[in-house]
Amino acid sequence: MKESRAMPILPVEAYTSQEWFDKEQEIIFGNSWQFAGLVEDIQDPGDYITVQCGYQNLLVVKGRDQRLRAFHNLCRHRGTQLLRAVGKKQKALTCPYHDWTYDLSGQLVSVPQKETEFPNLELDQICLHKASVDIWRGMLWVHPNPDAESIARWFEGVQEHLGPHDPLRLVEYPDSRYEKLIKANWKIVAENFMDVYHLAHLHSNTLNMYDHSKAEYGFIGDHYVFWEPHAKKYGENLDKLMPFKRIAEMTDEYLGAFVPWLFPNFGLSETESSWSTFHAIPLSPQETKVIIRSKLEPMSNWEFTKQQWKSGMSWHGIMGGETKYGKKPDLSSEDPMDWNDFMEEDVYVCEQQQKSLKNPLFNVSRTAKNGESTVRNFQTIVKRWIEN
Amino acid sequence: MSGQFYKLQIVGLENPIETATSITLDVPTNLYQTFSFYPGQHIVLKLMIDGKEVRRSYSMNSCPYNDEALQVTVKRVENGLVSNYIGDNFRVGDSIEVMVPQGRFFANIDPHGYKTYFLFAAGSGITPIFSILKSVLYTSPQSTVNLFYGNANQDTIIFYDALADLESKYPDRLNIIHTLSNPKVWTTWTQWKGRKGRINAESVEHFITNHPPLAQNTEYYICGPGAMNNTVRETLINLGVPQDLIHVEQFGALDDESDEEGTIIDNANLTAKLDGKTFRLKIPKGKTILQVLKEENADPPYSCESGVCGTCRTKIVMGDVSMKVCLALDDDEIKSGMILACQARPLTEHIEIEY
Known part of the structure; x- marks a missing residue:
């Protein structure tokens, strides 16, 4: 019998095969609450967004009663996808194919040439397939099932381990939006996010503002929570070093970073001066799109510039400015390890690991007792979802 | 039992505003269960005023889930018989007749809910x-x-x-x-x-x-x-x-009759079939079908006289009535012609009901 190579809990195929990918899309992504954006993405009645939940595309639209409604984005006529991407102030939802039109509560309200072509059709009997939508922590969440368990229950116990940030109060800085196509399976990205062991090594010179030896982490149900304090010299010079204005709720007792991973594919990074979402969208067994959006304490342009300048001026002297390999950072280099950017370091190792998966010698022989227990736990959770 | 009255003692009276009285009632331990309620529900008070029995329903303003004692608040209505009687005559230590909490208007709150x-x-x-x-x-x-x-x-x-x-x-x-x-x-x-x-x-x-x-x-x-x-x-x-x-x-069921006064028919004809007998009566303006039948000693069923308990329900076979309070009937029952006699006032010249 062929020995199945393991990662170490899941088989290697879980990271390479289309069959596994399809199963995950159906079983995990089709049955869980998925991040759909920030509350601000849908401002006014008639505004909508669309979001992929596994193999099902959902649309979320705001009604005149200010409530959000989620529907499966397919016309009840011949199943055509109704809406694309995002839209503003729609009065109704119209299918491009034959102009079947639904109101904002999903009810079919008009069918062209109804008298001749559909004489017996009763409009009020036809409604878009419903899904679930809710707001949690300033974010939009959707679930393909209209009777899904409540978002509060899905995240029960997690809130207590997150930062004190009030995302609704913070302001998104559009320039901070980051999108990257990573050539690695989404679970490799997730595992990298949760790997505590690598922090002091891969990021020895890029995440040195934290004291990784004091990290506190664990799982609440299927969700991972993590907090670590500032390194001494960063904490002592916080006012000078922090890149943006301090977030009001981040009083001294919270200082550090809250970095949870919410099952299955969503991370947060909550620090003293920023609040960021990290959405890892599986595109194929070996491709994942990551979208990062950041919110900051409201501040004037001048405050923003001043703090950036202060941080930039002070950083080198206090924290050091060399790369992991003792070089001067060089953005023009072809080697991402020269860029001194922790995100690019992570992208690099994720892609390097994915490349090795087809190598017949590939195997994960050992994992760290503590710092990689998180990786094993995550794989165990995925395995349970797929097998149950 | 939904129609049953209990004597409860007034243990507190205060005026949240000059024209309203909050009445705190003592619920003895053995009646805790009987007087448990959902927020939004109300009780019915039975009072004797000038030798006549009157009943009024008042919603609890107290919260049933903490240590607050059961409390209702009654606002004086100009020329209102009961609200002014309560404001003028209730004293701490008095005991009053109270029907157990009821009503379809309530919130059933899930402590784990996110609403x-x-x-x-x-x-x-x-x-x-x-x-x-x-x-x-x-x-x-x-x-x-x-x-x-x-x-x-x-x-x-x-x-x-x-x-x-x-x-x-x-x-x-x-x-x-x-x-x-x-x-x-x-x-x-x-x-x-x-x-x-x-x-x-x-x-x-x-x-x-x-x-x-x-x-x-x-x-x-x-x-x-x-x-x-x-x-x-x-x-x-x-x-x-x-x-x-x-x-x-x-709210404001009977003390405040200004709303629909104009549309109520004066001296409408009532035909009521009750216990095998047929009564043909006039309904003077201001009276309910139940009041007219009671005065005729027709012995109609009733209890709360507040549109709450449903004891007086009957079926209308002709005509139309207005009901100030109709908590004991759901929409389907109303559609099927059920009415509450204690609340029903005629909107048409001829009314026919069958018990």
């Missing part, structure tokens, strides 16, 4: 709404409450201070918008800086638009006079709120 509550109250309609509001805040930590509360002027806002205290205690979970239809320009307080005007379609839409819900699981509770209830309900429905999320309670 947004929209509450609408006008005048003394605040009483059940206040109970719901407190119950949500105390028992469902993830839920939030938005209250739109209308009054005539600064002096008639029942629970103003208590609401303000809660608002500062729960700044993230409670929003209150007051509106005054006729604010006093100068009072002992500073000039009114809040909203002016009635609770109407425009102000309800404004309120909804400015309070987008966080939790998308929403519920709407409305309590006020009939016209205000209809306005709020219709506005919500026009905005797209599903009907099953909207709960309405009418």
Whole structure:
């Protein structure tokens, strides 16, 4: 019998095969609450967004009663996808194919040439397939099932381990939006996010503002929570070093970073001066799109510039400015390890690991007792979802 | 038993505003279970006034989920028989006859729930709404409450201070918008800086638009006079709120008869079939079908006389009636022709009912 190579809990195929990918899309992504954006993405009645939940595309639209409604984005006529991407102030939802039109509560309200072509059709009997939508922590969440368990229950116990940030109060800085196509399976990205062991090594010179030896982490149900304090010299010079204005709720007792991973594919990074979402969208067994959006304490342009300048001026002297390999950072280099950017370091190792998966010698022989227990736990959770 | 009365002692009387009396009742331990209630429900008081028995229902404004004693609040109505009797004559230590809590207007709150509550109250309609509001805040930590509360002027806002205290205690979970239809320009307080005007379609839409819900699981509770209830309900429905999320309670049942006075028929003809007998009677203006049958000694079934218990239900086979309070019947029953005799006043010249 062929020995199945393991990662170490899941088989290697879980990271390479289309069959596994399809199963995950159906079983995990089709049955869980998925991040759909920030509350601000849908401002006014008639505004909508669309979001992929596994193999099902959902649309979320705001009604005149200010409530959000989620529907499966397919016309009840011949199943055509109704809406694309995002839209503003729609009065109704119209299918491009034959102009079947639904109101904002999903009810079919008009069918062209109804008298001749559909004489017996009763409009009020036809409604878009419903899904679930809710707001949690300033974010939009959707679930393909209209009777899904409540978002509060899905995240029960997690809130207590997150930062004190009030995302609704913070302001998104559009320039901070980051999108990257990573050539690695989404679970490799997730595992990298949760790997505590690598922090002091891969990021020895890029995440040195934290004291990784004091990290506190664990799982609440299927969700991972993590907090670590500032390194001494960063904490002592916080006012000078922090890149943006301090977030009001981040009083001294919270200082550090809250970095949870919410099952299955969503991370947060909550620090003293920023609040960021990290959405890892599986595109194929070996491709994942990551979208990062950041919110900051409201501040004037001048405050923003001043703090950036202060941080930039002070950083080198206090924290050091060399790369992991003792070089001067060089953005023009072809080697991402020269860029001194922790995100690019992570992208690099994720892609390097994915490349090795087809190598017949590939195997994960050992994992760290503590710092990689998180990786094993995550794989165990995925395995349970797929097998149950 | 829904029709049963118990003697409860008044252990506290206070005036949240000059024209209203809050009555705190002592529920003995052995009646705790009997008098447990959902926030939004009410009790019926049975009083003897000038040798005549009268019954009135009042919503609890106390929260059933903490140590608060059972409390109702009665606002004086101009020329109102019962409300003024209560305001003038109730004394601490008195015992009064009280029917167990009931009513279909209530919130069943899930402590683990994640909900947004929209509450609408006008005048003394605040009483059940206040109970719901407190119950949500105390028992469902993830839920939030938005209250739109209308009054005539600064002096008639029942629970103003208590609401303000809660608002500062729960700044993230409670929003209150007051509106005054006729604010006093100068009072002992500073000039009114809040909203002016009635609770109407425009102000309800404004309120909804400015309070987008966080939790998308929403519920709407409305309590006020009939016209205000209809306005709020219709506005919500026009905005797209599903009907099953909207709960309405009418108050001021019998002391305030101005609303539909004009449409009630004077001296309508009543034909009632009851216990194998047929009664042909006139209904003088101001009387209900039940009152007319009682005066005729027809022995009709009844209990609460408040539109609550459903004992007096009967079927209308001809004509149409108006009912001030109709808590004992659901929409389907009303559609099928069921009425409550204790509330029914004629809207047509001929009324025929069958028990």
